[in-house]
Amino acid sequence: MPFRLADGVQVRRESWGLLFYRQPQHKLSFVRSGDWLQPAHFDGTWTLETIADDVSRRTGAPPETLARALPRLASRLLKNGVISDEIR
Amino acid sequence: MKYADWPLSAPVNITWEITRHCNLKCIHCLSDSSVESPCELTFNECRGIVDQLAALKVFEINFGGGEPLLKDYFLPLLRYIHEKGIVTCVSTNGTVLNSETVRFFSGNPLVNVQVSLDGATPEVNDAIRGEGTFRKIISGIGLLYGKDIPLSVNTVVTSLNYHQLDRLKEMAASYGARLRVSRFRPSGRARQSWEALKLEPAQLQELSSWLSGDPSILTGDSFFSISQDGRRQLGLDMCGAARMTACIDPAGDVYPCAFMQSDEFRGGSLREKSFKDIWNNAPAFLRFRRLEPSACRSCPRFDKCRGGCPAVAYFLTRDLDSPDPECLMSWNPEATGAG
Numbered sequence: 071m072p073f074r075l076a077d078g079v080q081v082r083r084e085s086w087g088l089l090f091y092r093q094p095q096h097k098l099s100f101v102r103s104g105d106w107l108q109p110a111h112f113d114g115t116w117t118l119e120t121i122a123d124d125v126s127r128r129t130g131a132p133p134e135t136l137a138r139a140l141p142r143l144a145s146r147l148l149k150n151g152v153i154s155d156e157i158r
Numbered sequence: 159m160k161y162a163d164w165p166l167s168a169p170v171n172i173t174w175e176i177t178r179h180c181n182l183k184c185i186h187c188l189s190d191s192s193v194e195s196p197c198e199l200t201f202n203e204c205r206g207i208v209d210q211l212a213a214l215k216v217f218e219i220n221f222g223g224g225e226p227l228l229k230d231y232f233l234p235l236l237r238y239i240h241e242k243g244i245v246t247c248v249s250t251n252g253t254v255l256n257s258e259t260v261r262f263f264s265g266n267p268l269v270n271v272q273v274s275l276d277g278a279t280p281e282v283n284d285a286i287r288g289e290g291t292f293r294k295i296i297s298g299i300g301l302l303y304g305k306d307i308p309l310s311v312n313t314v315v316t317s318l319n320y321h322q323l324d325r326l327k328e329m330a331a332s333y334g335a336r337l338r339v340s341r342f343r344p345s346g347r348a349r350q351s352w353e354a355l356k357l358e359p360a361q362l363q364e365l366s367s368w369l370s371g372d373p374s375i376l377t378g379d380s381f382f383s384i385s386q387d388g389r390r391q392l393g394l395d396m397c398g399a400a401r402m403t404a405c406i407d408p409a410g411d412v413y414p415c416a417f418m419q420s421d422e423f424r425g426g427s428l429r430e431k432s433f434k435d436i437w438n439n440a441p442a443f444l445r446f447r448r449l450e451p452s453a454c455r456s457c458p459r460f461d462k463c464r465g466g467c468p469a470v471a472y473f474l475t476r477d478l479d480s481p482d483p484e485c486l487m488s489w490n491p492e493a494t495g496a497g
Contacts, residue, residue: 078267080243082215086164091217093245093267100164 073144074114076154081109090152099152101143105129106136112153118144166402168214168437173405173416176204176232177224182251183347184276184287186314186355188417189407190346191224198408201231203429205238207406210433212242222249222416224408233262240268247272249312252298253291264305272310272338273299278325282318286355299333309335310376316342316355320365327375338376339369344473345417352474357484366486396464400425400446404437412436414446417469451481459487 075081078093087103101107106125110116116124122136147153177198180191199207211219219239226232227250239246245268252273263269273295277283280292287295302309311330313319319326323339330337344352357365369375399415406412410428413419425440437443451465465471466482474483481488 080215080217082167082217084164084167089166089170091170093217096218098170102164 071155072114072117073112073148073153073155075112076151079152081112083109090147092151095151099147099150101147103143106131114157168211168216168434169404170216170398170402171218171220172211172216173220173222173403175223175405175407175416176221176226176235177229177408179228180223180225180251181228181253182225182288182291184251184274185351186276186286186316186342186346186348188343188346188348189222189224189419194224195408199410199428201235203410204231204235207410207428207433208235208239208242208244210428212244214434214437216244218245218247220247220249225251225254227254227259233259236262236269240266244268246270249274250298251287251291251295253294255298255301257301260301260305260307263302263307266307270308270310271302272312273302273335274312274314275299275326275329276313276316277319278322278329282322285318286314286316299335303333303335309333310338311335312338312340314340314342315357315365317357317361318355320357320361323365323368327372336374336376340377341467341470343417343467343469345419345469349473362484362486396462397446397449397466397468399468400443404443412440414443415469417467418472445478449478451479453479454481457481457487 076092080091080093082089088101088107088109090099090101091097092099106129107121111121111124118140122133122140125131125136126133144153148155175189177194178189178191179194180187183192221232223229226248229235236246236248247270248263249272252275263271274287275283275292275295276286277292283292283295284290299309299311311326311333313323313326315323323337327337342348342355342357348355369377397415399418404412404414404425405416405419406428407419412425412428412433413423414425423442423446425442426436428436446468449465449468451471454460454465463485466485468478470484471480471482472478474480
Protein backbone atom coordinates (compact mmCIF):
# COMPACT_ATOMS: atom_id res chain seq x y z
CA MET A 71 0.00 0.00 0.00
CA PRO A 72 1.55 3.37 -1.02
CA PHE A 73 1.60 6.34 1.33
CA ARG A 74 1.39 10.01 0.48
CA LEU A 75 1.64 13.18 2.50
CA ALA A 76 -1.70 13.98 4.13
CA ASP A 77 -3.50 17.06 2.84
CA GLY A 78 -1.81 20.26 4.02
CA VAL A 79 1.42 18.51 4.97
CA GLN A 80 4.84 19.47 3.62
CA VAL A 81 8.19 17.80 4.19
CA ARG A 82 11.81 18.79 3.83
CA ARG A 83 15.14 17.08 4.20
CA GLU A 84 17.37 17.86 7.20
CA SER A 85 20.83 16.59 8.14
CA TRP A 86 19.29 14.27 10.74
CA GLY A 87 16.29 13.10 8.67
CA LEU A 88 12.92 14.52 7.65
CA LEU A 89 10.96 17.46 9.01
CA PHE A 90 7.21 17.36 8.39
CA TYR A 91 4.99 20.44 8.73
CA ARG A 92 1.25 20.04 9.24
CA GLN A 93 -0.38 23.23 8.05
CA PRO A 94 -3.81 22.87 9.67
CA GLN A 95 -2.29 22.58 13.14
CA HIS A 96 0.95 24.49 12.41
CA LYS A 97 2.72 21.51 14.00
CA LEU A 98 5.99 19.78 13.23
CA SER A 99 6.98 16.13 13.22
CA PHE A 100 10.64 15.21 13.44
CA VAL A 101 11.77 11.89 12.00
CA ARG A 102 15.38 11.07 12.78
CA SER A 103 15.97 8.83 9.80
CA GLY A 104 19.39 10.06 8.69
CA ASP A 105 19.93 9.19 5.05
CA TRP A 106 17.35 6.45 4.99
CA LEU A 107 14.21 8.33 4.04
CA GLN A 108 13.72 10.91 1.30
CA PRO A 109 10.79 13.30 0.84
CA ALA A 110 10.02 11.48 -2.41
CA HIS A 111 9.17 8.33 -0.47
CA PHE A 112 5.91 10.03 0.48
CA ASP A 113 4.79 11.07 -3.00
CA GLY A 114 2.15 8.35 -3.16
CA THR A 115 4.02 5.92 -5.36
CA TRP A 116 6.14 4.08 -2.80
CA THR A 117 5.05 1.15 -0.62
CA LEU A 118 6.86 0.17 2.58
CA GLU A 119 8.40 -2.69 0.62
CA THR A 120 9.75 -0.50 -2.16
CA ILE A 121 10.99 2.07 0.38
CA ALA A 122 12.80 -0.71 2.25
CA ASP A 123 14.36 -1.95 -0.98
CA ASP A 124 15.50 1.55 -1.89
CA VAL A 125 16.97 2.27 1.57
CA SER A 126 18.72 -1.06 1.69
CA ARG A 127 20.20 -0.58 -1.78
CA ARG A 128 21.40 2.98 -1.08
CA THR A 129 22.64 2.63 2.49
CA GLY A 130 23.24 -1.07 3.04
CA ALA A 131 20.82 -1.09 5.98
CA PRO A 132 19.82 -4.63 6.96
CA PRO A 133 16.40 -5.59 5.51
CA GLU A 134 15.27 -7.11 8.81
CA THR A 135 15.90 -3.79 10.61
CA LEU A 136 13.90 -1.95 7.97
CA ALA A 137 11.13 -4.54 8.14
CA ARG A 138 10.76 -3.73 11.85
CA ALA A 139 11.27 0.03 11.76
CA LEU A 140 9.29 1.19 8.73
CA PRO A 141 5.86 -0.19 9.71
CA ARG A 142 6.23 1.36 13.17
CA LEU A 143 7.15 4.71 11.68
CA ALA A 144 4.33 4.57 9.12
CA SER A 145 1.87 3.75 11.87
CA ARG A 146 3.01 6.74 13.94
CA LEU A 147 2.87 9.13 10.99
CA LEU A 148 -0.57 7.84 10.00
CA LYS A 149 -1.86 8.28 13.54
CA ASN A 150 -0.55 11.85 13.69
CA GLY A 151 -2.11 12.79 10.36
CA VAL A 152 1.23 13.30 8.65
CA ILE A 153 0.73 10.71 5.91
CA SER A 154 -2.29 9.07 4.40
CA ASP A 155 -3.01 5.76 2.71
CA GLU A 156 -6.11 7.13 1.00
CA ILE A 157 -5.92 7.36 -2.76
CA ARG A 158 -6.70 10.81 -4.12
CA MET B 159 18.23 16.82 23.29
CA LYS B 160 14.95 18.60 22.56
CA TYR B 161 13.50 18.57 19.07
CA ALA B 162 13.88 22.34 18.96
CA ASP B 163 17.64 21.86 19.37
CA TRP B 164 18.00 19.76 16.26
CA PRO B 165 19.82 21.92 13.75
CA LEU B 166 17.62 23.09 10.91
CA SER B 167 18.78 23.95 7.42
CA ALA B 168 16.33 26.86 7.39
CA PRO B 169 13.66 28.35 9.63
CA VAL B 170 10.28 26.68 9.94
CA ASN B 171 8.67 30.08 9.78
CA ILE B 172 9.66 33.66 9.17
CA THR B 173 8.25 36.78 10.75
CA TRP B 174 8.33 39.38 8.02
CA GLU B 175 7.67 42.97 8.99
CA ILE B 176 6.87 44.23 5.56
CA THR B 177 6.47 47.92 6.46
CA ARG B 178 6.77 50.35 9.34
CA HIS B 179 3.74 52.20 8.02
CA CYS B 180 0.78 51.98 10.34
CA ASN B 181 -2.40 53.99 10.69
CA LEU B 182 -2.48 53.29 14.45
CA LYS B 183 0.00 54.18 17.13
CA CYS B 184 -0.47 51.47 19.76
CA ILE B 185 1.38 52.19 22.95
CA HIS B 186 2.84 48.67 23.10
CA CYS B 187 3.93 48.37 19.43
CA LEU B 188 6.97 46.11 19.33
CA SER B 189 8.40 47.82 16.26
CA ASP B 190 7.51 51.44 17.02
CA SER B 191 5.62 51.66 13.72
CA SER B 192 4.05 54.81 12.33
CA VAL B 193 5.48 56.06 9.01
CA GLU B 194 7.08 54.05 6.23
CA SER B 195 10.85 53.62 6.51
CA PRO B 196 12.84 55.30 3.74
CA CYS B 197 14.60 52.10 2.65
CA GLU B 198 11.81 49.56 2.55
CA LEU B 199 12.17 46.66 0.14
CA THR B 200 10.75 46.93 -3.36
CA PHE B 201 8.34 44.38 -4.76
CA ASN B 202 11.08 42.85 -6.89
CA GLU B 203 13.42 42.60 -3.93
CA CYS B 204 10.66 40.87 -1.94
CA ARG B 205 10.09 38.40 -4.76
CA GLY B 206 13.79 37.57 -4.76
CA ILE B 207 13.64 36.90 -1.02
CA VAL B 208 10.58 34.69 -1.49
CA ASP B 209 12.46 32.72 -4.13
CA GLN B 210 15.23 32.10 -1.59
CA LEU B 211 12.79 31.09 1.17
CA ALA B 212 10.96 28.75 -1.21
CA ALA B 213 14.23 27.12 -2.27
CA LEU B 214 15.04 26.56 1.42
CA LYS B 215 11.57 25.10 1.95
CA VAL B 216 10.54 27.54 4.64
CA PHE B 217 7.02 26.41 5.47
CA GLU B 218 5.37 29.55 6.74
CA ILE B 219 5.68 33.33 6.57
CA ASN B 220 3.95 35.45 9.20
CA PHE B 221 3.41 39.02 8.06
CA GLY B 222 3.27 41.90 10.45
CA GLY B 223 4.61 45.38 10.60
CA GLY B 224 3.42 48.08 10.68
CA GLU B 225 0.14 47.29 9.06
CA PRO B 226 0.91 44.92 6.16
CA LEU B 227 -2.31 45.74 4.33
CA LEU B 228 -1.07 49.31 3.85
CA LYS B 229 1.83 48.10 1.69
CA ASP B 230 0.81 48.75 -1.89
CA TYR B 231 2.22 45.49 -3.24
CA PHE B 232 1.10 43.31 -0.34
CA LEU B 233 -1.63 41.28 -2.06
CA PRO B 234 0.46 40.68 -5.21
CA LEU B 235 3.30 39.57 -2.93
CA LEU B 236 1.00 37.16 -1.09
CA ARG B 237 -0.14 35.81 -4.45
CA TYR B 238 3.48 35.22 -5.45
CA ILE B 239 4.21 33.46 -2.15
CA HIS B 240 1.18 31.22 -2.55
CA GLU B 241 2.35 30.21 -6.01
CA LYS B 242 5.37 28.77 -4.20
CA GLY B 243 3.12 26.82 -1.82
CA ILE B 244 4.22 28.72 1.30
CA VAL B 245 1.63 29.17 4.04
CA THR B 246 1.04 32.74 5.19
CA CYS B 247 -0.36 34.33 8.30
CA VAL B 248 -1.36 37.96 8.10
CA SER B 249 -1.39 39.92 11.34
CA THR B 250 -3.53 42.98 10.83
CA ASN B 251 -4.96 45.68 13.05
CA GLY B 252 -8.29 45.03 11.33
CA THR B 253 -9.05 48.66 10.57
CA VAL B 254 -8.13 48.77 6.88
CA LEU B 255 -9.75 45.56 5.67
CA ASN B 256 -11.92 46.01 2.62
CA SER B 257 -13.97 43.82 0.31
CA GLU B 258 -11.05 43.22 -2.06
CA THR B 259 -8.82 41.95 0.76
CA VAL B 260 -11.55 39.78 2.22
CA ARG B 261 -12.28 38.31 -1.22
CA PHE B 262 -8.57 37.52 -1.62
CA PHE B 263 -8.39 35.78 1.76
CA SER B 264 -11.68 33.92 1.42
CA GLY B 265 -11.34 30.20 0.77
CA ASN B 266 -7.59 30.56 0.25
CA PRO B 267 -6.01 27.44 1.79
CA LEU B 268 -2.66 29.19 2.31
CA VAL B 269 -3.97 32.18 4.27
CA ASN B 270 -4.50 32.58 8.01
CA VAL B 271 -5.58 35.91 9.42
CA GLN B 272 -4.94 37.29 12.87
CA VAL B 273 -6.63 40.48 14.02
CA SER B 274 -5.26 42.40 16.98
CA LEU B 275 -7.70 43.37 19.70
CA ASP B 276 -6.47 44.45 23.11
CA GLY B 277 -9.65 44.70 25.11
CA ALA B 278 -13.19 43.41 25.27
CA THR B 279 -14.50 46.96 25.70
CA PRO B 280 -13.73 50.24 23.94
CA GLU B 281 -12.36 51.72 27.16
CA VAL B 282 -9.67 49.07 27.54
CA ASN B 283 -8.82 48.45 23.87
CA ASP B 284 -8.76 52.12 22.93
CA ALA B 285 -6.47 52.99 25.83
CA ILE B 286 -3.88 50.79 24.13
CA ARG B 287 -4.65 50.95 20.40
CA GLY B 288 -6.13 54.45 20.15
CA GLU B 289 -9.42 56.27 20.32
CA GLY B 290 -12.20 54.75 18.23
CA THR B 291 -10.25 51.65 17.24
CA PHE B 292 -12.44 49.12 19.09
CA ARG B 293 -15.40 49.88 16.83
CA LYS B 294 -13.25 49.73 13.67
CA ILE B 295 -11.56 46.47 14.69
CA ILE B 296 -14.87 44.75 15.48
CA SER B 297 -16.17 45.96 12.15
CA GLY B 298 -13.10 44.46 10.44
CA ILE B 299 -13.54 41.15 12.23
CA GLY B 300 -17.17 41.21 11.11
CA LEU B 301 -16.03 41.49 7.48
CA LEU B 302 -13.93 38.33 7.88
CA TYR B 303 -16.57 36.32 9.73
CA GLY B 304 -18.19 33.47 7.84
CA LYS B 305 -15.94 33.86 4.79
CA ASP B 306 -14.03 30.58 5.12
CA ILE B 307 -10.94 32.30 6.52
CA PRO B 308 -9.00 30.70 9.40
CA LEU B 309 -9.21 33.52 11.91
CA SER B 310 -7.70 34.27 15.28
CA VAL B 311 -7.99 37.29 17.52
CA ASN B 312 -4.71 38.27 19.13
CA THR B 313 -4.44 40.00 22.46
CA VAL B 314 -1.20 41.20 23.96
CA VAL B 315 -1.81 40.58 27.65
CA THR B 316 -1.24 43.64 29.81
CA SER B 317 -2.31 44.88 33.21
CA LEU B 318 -5.17 46.71 31.50
CA ASN B 319 -6.78 43.73 29.80
CA TYR B 320 -5.80 40.54 31.60
CA HIS B 321 -9.09 40.55 33.55
CA GLN B 322 -11.01 40.57 30.25
CA LEU B 323 -9.47 37.43 28.76
CA ASP B 324 -12.59 35.29 29.23
CA ARG B 325 -14.69 37.95 27.52
CA LEU B 326 -12.16 38.25 24.72
CA LYS B 327 -12.31 34.49 24.22
CA GLU B 328 -16.10 34.64 24.02
CA MET B 329 -15.98 37.55 21.59
CA ALA B 330 -13.52 35.72 19.37
CA ALA B 331 -15.68 32.58 19.43
CA SER B 332 -18.74 34.60 18.44
CA TYR B 333 -16.89 35.43 15.20
CA GLY B 334 -15.74 31.85 14.65
CA ALA B 335 -12.23 32.75 15.79
CA ARG B 336 -9.87 31.45 18.44
CA LEU B 337 -8.22 33.71 20.94
CA ARG B 338 -4.45 33.92 20.77
CA VAL B 339 -2.64 35.64 23.59
CA SER B 340 0.79 37.16 23.17
CA ARG B 341 3.26 38.21 25.75
CA PHE B 342 3.83 41.88 26.41
CA ARG B 343 7.54 42.53 25.90
CA PRO B 344 9.56 45.69 26.34
CA SER B 345 10.66 46.33 22.77
CA GLY B 346 9.74 49.21 20.46
CA ARG B 347 7.21 51.58 22.03
CA ALA B 348 6.58 49.02 24.76
CA ARG B 349 9.82 50.14 26.38
CA GLN B 350 8.07 53.38 27.29
CA SER B 351 4.83 51.72 28.38
CA TRP B 352 6.45 48.72 30.11
CA GLU B 353 6.09 49.91 33.70
CA ALA B 354 2.48 50.97 33.21
CA LEU B 355 1.32 47.86 31.34
CA LYS B 356 3.43 44.96 32.58
CA LEU B 357 1.75 42.25 34.62
CA GLU B 358 2.56 42.04 38.30
CA PRO B 359 3.64 38.64 39.69
CA ALA B 360 0.17 37.87 41.08
CA GLN B 361 -1.35 38.70 37.68
CA LEU B 362 1.22 36.53 35.91
CA GLN B 363 0.35 33.68 38.22
CA GLU B 364 -3.34 34.15 37.52
CA LEU B 365 -2.61 34.20 33.79
CA SER B 366 -0.51 31.07 34.12
CA SER B 367 -3.37 29.23 35.84
CA TRP B 368 -5.89 30.49 33.30
CA LEU B 369 -3.75 29.30 30.39
CA SER B 370 -3.19 25.97 32.08
CA GLY B 371 -6.93 25.47 32.49
CA ASP B 372 -7.84 26.20 28.88
CA PRO B 373 -5.96 24.35 26.14
CA SER B 374 -8.12 26.00 23.48
CA ILE B 375 -6.27 29.30 23.93
CA LEU B 376 -3.50 29.75 21.41
CA THR B 377 -0.17 31.04 22.63
CA GLY B 378 1.88 31.87 19.60
CA ASP B 379 4.93 33.03 21.42
CA SER B 380 7.01 32.89 24.50
CA PHE B 381 4.76 32.16 27.43
CA PHE B 382 6.93 29.17 28.21
CA SER B 383 8.47 30.94 31.18
CA ILE B 384 5.09 30.92 32.89
CA SER B 385 3.68 27.75 31.34
CA GLN B 386 2.75 25.04 33.74
CA ASP B 387 3.92 21.60 32.78
CA GLY B 388 0.55 20.37 31.53
CA ARG B 389 0.43 23.08 28.90
CA ARG B 390 3.94 22.42 27.66
CA GLN B 391 2.72 19.61 25.48
CA LEU B 392 0.75 22.03 23.32
CA GLY B 393 3.55 23.53 21.29
CA LEU B 394 7.00 25.04 21.17
CA ASP B 395 8.08 25.48 24.76
CA MET B 396 11.42 27.23 24.39
CA CYS B 397 12.78 30.18 22.48
CA GLY B 398 12.81 29.43 18.75
CA ALA B 399 14.83 32.50 17.77
CA ALA B 400 17.58 31.56 15.27
CA ARG B 401 16.68 27.90 15.79
CA MET B 402 13.26 27.66 14.19
CA THR B 403 12.42 31.20 13.24
CA ALA B 404 13.89 34.51 12.14
CA CYS B 405 12.65 37.99 11.41
CA ILE B 406 13.02 40.09 8.27
CA ASP B 407 12.51 43.81 8.76
CA PRO B 408 11.08 46.23 6.16
CA ALA B 409 14.56 47.07 4.80
CA GLY B 410 15.60 43.42 4.43
CA ASP B 411 17.70 43.14 7.57
CA VAL B 412 17.48 39.77 9.29
CA TYR B 413 17.25 39.23 13.05
CA PRO B 414 16.78 36.13 15.23
CA CYS B 415 13.38 37.37 16.40
CA ALA B 416 10.99 40.28 15.88
CA PHE B 417 11.59 41.38 19.45
CA MET B 418 15.36 41.53 19.04
CA GLN B 419 15.64 44.14 16.31
CA SER B 420 18.66 46.04 17.52
CA ASP B 421 22.01 46.44 15.80
CA GLU B 422 23.87 43.95 17.94
CA PHE B 423 21.49 41.17 16.93
CA ARG B 424 21.40 42.03 13.24
CA GLY B 425 22.38 38.95 11.24
CA GLY B 426 22.87 40.80 7.97
CA SER B 427 21.10 42.46 5.08
CA LEU B 428 19.35 40.51 2.33
CA ARG B 429 20.52 43.28 0.01
CA GLU B 430 24.08 42.10 0.64
CA LYS B 431 23.90 38.42 1.60
CA SER B 432 21.74 35.42 0.96
CA PHE B 433 19.28 34.30 3.60
CA LYS B 434 21.04 30.96 3.77
CA ASP B 435 24.37 32.63 4.48
CA ILE B 436 22.88 34.71 7.29
CA TRP B 437 21.05 31.71 8.79
CA ASN B 438 24.15 29.51 8.71
CA ASN B 439 26.92 31.96 9.51
CA ALA B 440 25.80 35.24 11.08
CA PRO B 441 27.48 35.63 14.49
CA ALA B 442 24.22 36.88 16.03
CA PHE B 443 22.46 33.67 14.96
CA LEU B 444 25.26 31.42 16.17
CA ARG B 445 25.24 33.26 19.48
CA PHE B 446 21.49 32.77 19.91
CA ARG B 447 21.75 29.05 19.26
CA ARG B 448 24.18 28.73 22.14
CA LEU B 449 22.21 30.92 24.50
CA GLU B 450 21.78 29.37 27.95
CA PRO B 451 21.49 31.87 30.83
CA SER B 452 23.97 30.69 33.44
CA ALA B 453 21.66 31.56 36.32
CA CYS B 454 19.10 29.10 34.94
CA ARG B 455 21.31 26.05 34.55
CA SER B 456 20.69 24.71 38.03
CA CYS B 457 16.91 25.17 37.69
CA PRO B 458 14.90 21.91 37.60
CA ARG B 459 12.98 23.27 34.62
CA PHE B 460 16.02 24.34 32.63
CA ASP B 461 15.75 21.47 30.16
CA LYS B 462 12.16 22.52 29.53
CA CYS B 463 12.43 26.26 28.88
CA ARG B 464 16.17 27.04 28.51
CA GLY B 465 15.80 30.35 30.25
CA GLY B 466 12.60 31.74 28.77
CA CYS B 467 12.43 34.78 26.52
CA PRO B 468 15.80 36.46 25.91
CA ALA B 469 14.04 39.60 24.66
CA VAL B 470 12.46 40.36 28.01
CA ALA B 471 15.68 39.58 29.85
CA TYR B 472 17.79 41.64 27.47
CA PHE B 473 15.66 44.76 27.33
CA LEU B 474 15.27 44.88 31.09
CA THR B 475 18.84 44.04 32.07
CA ARG B 476 20.90 44.59 28.88
CA ASP B 477 22.36 41.17 29.63
CA LEU B 478 21.53 38.16 27.46
CA ASP B 479 22.88 35.92 30.18
CA SER B 480 20.09 36.94 32.53
CA PRO B 481 17.12 34.69 33.19
CA ASP B 482 13.64 35.71 32.05
CA PRO B 483 12.55 38.17 34.78
CA GLU B 484 8.96 36.97 34.57
CA CYS B 485 9.80 33.31 35.06
CA LEU B 486 7.28 31.52 37.25
CA MET B 487 10.03 29.55 38.95
CA SER B 488 11.55 32.66 40.43
CA TRP B 489 8.51 33.59 42.49
CA ASN B 490 6.31 30.50 42.72
CA PRO B 491 8.01 27.18 41.88
CA GLU B 492 5.00 25.17 43.13
CA ALA B 493 2.76 26.80 40.55
CA THR B 494 4.79 25.36 37.68
CA GLY B 495 3.46 21.90 38.40
CA ALA B 496 7.00 20.66 38.09
CA GLY B 497 6.50 18.74 41.32
